[in-house]
Amino acid sequence: MFTKILVANRGEIAVRAFRAAYELGAKTVAVFPYEDRNSTHRQKADEAYQIGEKGHPVSAYLNVSEIIRVAKECGADAIYPGYGFLSENPELAQAARENGIAFIGPSSEVLELAGNKVNAIAAATRAGVPVLQSSGSSEDAKELIKAAEKIGFPLFVKAVAGGGGRGMRRVTNAKDLPEAIEQASREAQSAFGDARVFLEQAVLRPRHIEVQILADSKGDVVHLFERDCSIQRRNQKVVEIAPAPNIDEGLRQQLYKDAVSFAKELGYQNAGTVEFLVETTGPNTGKHVFIEMNPRIQVEHTVTEEVTDIDLVQSQMRIASGQSLKEMGLSQDTISMRGFAIQCRITTEDPSANFRPDTGKITTYRSPGGAGIRLDGGTVTAGSEVSPHFDSLLVKLVA
Structure with a gap:
């Protein structure tokens, strides 16, 4: 197992990773820009180092060379990326490997395949998994507008990299497409450092169902249901449930099978989520299509942990350290599901201003509690400052 883990992230996922590392006996390292100097995650780690330039807090967390510099300086033997920022960036995984530091996630080669939505769709096709009609990736609006003629409307403009609804626009007609491409590309560049987008056919009225997988270096892959x-606002998930209610058992088993087949096609290692859309209206009702794989931990991993009693963040760390699923006591036959879990994302948004992210100091906070209640947070105490620079997620409430 690792002795010191640098978490290249902030907020609740950084705090979550510190807890997992502590329970495995590893020391923890936080990184933070000047604007995050009073953040909770800085205080929770054993060591903390400032990165980036003052006035550019987001780019600090996207700076591969700064992350590697701190990892070498502090003697970290592993880097945990969390979600967002550099979590799907193959450059960080490659730089870590070149400097003799473990990357807690898939290899840079797999990230190129899975993290790039266009490459992932091609891999899904090879694995025999149903997909939607889509274009290649590009920053050229003219090229994408031409591709839209073959796909038809409605369609989505999607960022090649990243996730979380960033860099995504639904377009219903040709006249709105150029603006949507420009907006999605600009947002993708800001959030993920990659401005490339692609077009994908829109499903009329879908449910969003995803399958959690774990894979080790021996080629073993298991699903965790x-x-x-499906409950989203502006293409960002706000409520997640495990397991999915009212799903035909035959479809459920096919989703598991397709998720495992896709992971094996990639030669995937570590934790990942294979995402599908299931049509609920029209002639294709009940049919599913692959949309993407998130080669990282998900914000909503908590509900899977609650129904399986498997710590996914610890599992990531143990797999990256070389342990097999068998050594971890995990096989498809031994993984079982108990009950239901639901997660609600509590965000600092202003409903009177169309749910625009809100900022400022938290003056009063009362924590919920009781049997079966779980809270994962990183900016969730009275006196904490909610920054204007980052996501509006305050805490995740799980029951």
């Missing part, structure tokens, strides 16, 4: 993430 599914989550329903």
